[in-house]
Amino acid sequence: MIQTKSYQIDGINDAELDIKRDSKLEFKLTYDNAKEIRSIITVIPGLGEDGDAYYRSKLAQSIARDMDAAVITVNYFGVKSNPPEAKFSIDEIDELILKTVADSIGNPIPDDIKLTKMNSDEIWNYINKHLFNFIGMQKITGKLRLDFKLPIHMTLAPPNGEYQNFGLMAALDVINSVLYIKNNPPFKVSPSCKNGGGLTTIYVGSSHGGYIANLCAKFAPWAVDAVLDNCGWNLSTQIFDKQDYQQGTFRTIGFGKEIDFMKYRRDSRDNENFHLCVSDKTFWTSNSQSPNYFSRSRYEIRDLNETSHLLIQAQYSKPIFKCYHVQGDIVAPIDEKIKFYDQLNALGFDATLDIISDKSKIDGKFIKDLNHGMGMSMKLLVANNYEWLMDKIAQNKKLKHExxxxxxxxxYLYEFNEQNNQVSLKCSKITQ
Incomplete structure (x- = not known):
């Protein structure tokens, strides 16, 4: 019989920003209690997806029913970054933008109006009353063009006091969920696991979830047996603009609005009077004088292709890597993935990159199109690769190490250390 259990455990604090975490690490485990379980498969949702309806209910149950695997789905740190879970908010930069554009159309917002103190409903009520109706009247009287849309910016804040850390905290949440279940299994463990390294761990992700899966293998290679990736991106592709690095122009990490709120926003949406740009809540900044400056070091630890770091990873037990990536991916350009897999193979990893470029690969079931993510069935991604990965893992030599x-x-020096079945981070500044 299929069982689903919910967990809330203590998560790690943010060592980079020195912020104490208020929220719990939440995840769900799905398994068949009639089976002897050989593996833990964690399915990692993409950016802004909490995945209750699909990942937890349909996909997790399907995998648990068809395979001798337990399935974990994690509400990793900051995952609920889209409405309705995430709420619209206004910080000081958003307020400055809004007051500036309101001035530009001759309808200034009074100084005593503190938009930063308002909740989501109050913000929208005020903006609609003060600006939306005003713009509508200006269009009727011909003072504004009929196609005019006022550009404004807001911040999406995830629940439970979380924010966009981008990758690092999320990966540690996933790792620690897996370690918790691996060391506290509520199901019957297959006797075959007792002669080796215990339950096999397979990390599966698509898009941003694929990026997090690969970060898990970087931060705790001893806790990862395989990574199964569909069009996972890297920090230095869509998210990171190399040419404008000194200006800190990140689109997805949340502070691109400090440079150009229309160009470096995560998303935008329109109605008849507004062009709304949105970014994730973050405490990172492009201000090099701030202790929260997102410096090159912060980028390097999140970069999968950092060669010096891959050389260190290669000294540990090597997970199996398998990826499907579409040739013309405009969200996660394939050049980054090819470089990553070339480096993995050169360092002795068992890494297979399946580049999808031919329409003949579209079968309507596993692969549905040649866009980012390919409309891929995550159920078939796991089913098509499960036994192949399990055989590879069984043949893989595991190194013993701390x-x-x-x-x-x-x-900075980043040190990831597992104690009491939880990986934490120590981040210390390097003194010259």
Whole structure:
């Protein structure tokens, strides 16, 4: 019989920003209690997807029914970054933008109106009353063009006091969920697991979820047996504009609005009077004088293709890597993925990159189109690769070592260490 259990455990604090975490680490486990379980498969949702309806209900149950695997789905840190879970808010930069554009159309917002103190409903009520109706009247009287849309910016804040950390906290949440279940299994464990390294761990992700899965293998290679990736991106592709690095122009990490709120926003949406740009709540900034400056070091630790870090990973047990990536992916350009897999193979990893470029691969079931993510069935992604991965993992040599890995960046030393079945981070500044 299929069982689903919900968990809330303590998550790690944000060591980079020195912020104490208020929220719990939440995840669900689905398994068939009639089976002897050989593996834990964690399915990692993409950016802004909490995945209750699909990942937890349909996909997790389907995998647990068809395979001898337990399935974990994690509400990793900051995952609920889209409405209705995430709420519209206005910070000081948003308020400055809004007051500036309101001035530009001759309808200034009074100084005593503090939009930063309002909740989501109050913000929209005020903007609609003060600006939406005003713009409508200006169009009727011919003072504004009929196609005019006022550009404004708002911030989407996830629930439970979370924010966009981009990748690192999310990956540690996924790892720690897997470690918790691996060491506290509520199901029957197959006797075949007792002669080796215990339950096999397979991390599956699509798009941003694929990126997080690969980060898990970087931050805790001893806790990952395989990564199964569909069109996962890397920080230095869609999200990171290399040419404008010194200006800190990140589109997805949340502070691109400090440079150009219309160009470097995560998303935008329109109605007849507004062009709304939105970004995720974050405490990172492009201000190099701030302790929260997103420096090159912060980028390097999140970059899958950082060669010096891959050399360190190669000294540990090597997970199996398998990826499907569409040739013309405009969200996650394939050049980054090819470079990543070339480096993995050169360092002795078992890494298979399946590049999809031919319409003949579209079968309407597994692959549905040649866009980012390919409309891929996550159920078939797992089903088509499960036994192949399990055989590969069984043949893979596991190295014995301390569950600790260190990465040196331009300014900081990042040390990931497992204690009491939880991986935490120590981040210390490198002194010259």
């Amino acid at each position: 569950p600790n890995i260190k990465f040196k960046t331009s300014q």
